[in-house]
Amino acid sequence: MEALAQVLSCSVCLELFTPPVLVLSCAHNFCKKCLEKILISQNCSHVNGQFSCPMCRKIIPLRGRGIIGLPRNILVESILEKYKYELENVHAKEQDQLSQICEEHGERMNLVCLTDDKPICAICKLFGEHESHNVAKLSEVYSERKKRLIKDLDWVNQQSEHAEQAKKEIEMLINELTDTAAEVKVVIDATGAGLLKGIRRRMTELKAILGKEYSVKVENLQQLANELEVPRNLYREMKTLLEQHSNSVHFLQEDKILRSKIEKLAKGNSLYPNKKDYHISVGQYFKDLIKATHINNYVSSNSDETPTRSDELPDVFRPECPTFSFSDEMSNESFYEKLMDFFQKANETKQDLNQNASHRDNNSTPNRNDI
Structure with a gap:
């Protein structure tokens, strides 16, 4: 093998030929890469140049094609391929032989230590660390283990087939989840867009209704406010007449007119409007907004935006009443009743405060009979 290796070695790199192998007219063979280096070292860069063989110094002309024009030695390349194959086999056999030799004693391992489950040599059993261990012949253990491995191989193959089928499922x-998720997303987008569109339309309608209700009630209150100027104006006319009448005739004439105004004022309605007639129901507008809408789709006990504490609500809806929370099991009707009860208590608290203030104002206003 060594003599063959020398024949198949390049005289330039001193290694086995690296294909392609080029043969010169003097019959010497070289690696193509090594021959390119030779041309560079001899300053032969022209396609019509010439160089000398490193082995015999014979002049080799390139004949107008450069190094490409030199023939390949297919025979050497074929022999080289077979030599490398045989060399690998020999190396594998040597490694196989070495793997069966005990590294500690250099003897062939023909026993198996059953205690440590490892191959050993006879010296390991007689004088080594496996002296007190149970052992068996390596050939017998090998045959038994090989049969077991073949059996296990069939079982693992079955498991592999089952796993492959499960993987396909x-x-x-x-794929089904991906398709379903895509379909549900489309449904959510379409349905959500429809709901939002409906809610926005309903919001616009309710705002228009609220604006109209607000305008009418404010206009009426403004009219009432103008009527409340009548007593003050009448008071000024009476005081002016009392202080500035020129004679008794003039006084009696003007007094007659003022008495008719006083009687009209006495027959008139109360100076204070009925506050219930000028109240805007928050609860009613809220009810109209969420009508035909499942409130649990928007309000959940897991939502961070759910006002579960009274201190999270605006000041106007923070009465001295128990707080409430939302639940996924709560129906629309029970939720609405609970929420409306909360708003009702808030409104009653506001009305009580307003009535107390009005009562204090009434006590400070003089009655006509007291004049």
Whole structure:
């Protein structure tokens, strides 16, 4: 093998030929890469140049084609390929032989230590660390283990087939989930867009109704406010007449007119409007907004935006009443009743405060009979 290796070695790199192998007219062979280096070292860069063989110094002309024009030695390349194959086999056999030799004693391992489950040599059993261990012949253990491995191989193969089938089913489930998720997303987008559109339209309608109700009630209150100027104006006319009448005739004439105004004022309605007639129901507008809408789709006990504490609500809806919370099991009707009860208590608290203030104002206003 060594003599063959020398024949198949390049005289330039001193290694086995690296294909392609080029043969010169003097019959010497070289690696193509090594021959390119030779041309560079001899300053032969022209396609019509010439160089000398490193082995015999014979002049080799390139004949107008450069190094490409030199023939390949297919025979050497074929022999080289077979030599490398045989060399690998020899190396593998040597490694196989070495793997069967005990590294500690250099003897062939023909026993198996059953205690440590490892191959050993006879010296390991007689004088080594495995002296007190149970052992068996390596050939017998090998035959038994090989049969067991073949049996296990069949079982593992079955498991592999089952796993492959399960993997296909999982891939199908993933594809179905992907398709279903895409379909549900489309449904959510379409349905959500429709709901939002409906809610926005309803919000616009309710705002228009609220604006109209507000305008009418404010206009009426403004009219009442103007009527409340009548007593003050009448008071000024009476005081002016009392202080500035020129004679008794003039006084009696003007007094007659003022008495008719006083009687009209006495027959008139109360100076204070009925506050219930000028109240805007928050609860009613809220009820109209969420009508035909499942409130649990928007309000959940897990939502961070759910006002579960009274201190999270605006000041106007923070009465001295128990707080409430939302639940997923709560129906629309029970939720609405609970929420309306909360708003009702808030409104009653506001009305009580307003009535107390009005009562204090009434006590400070003089009655006509007291004049």
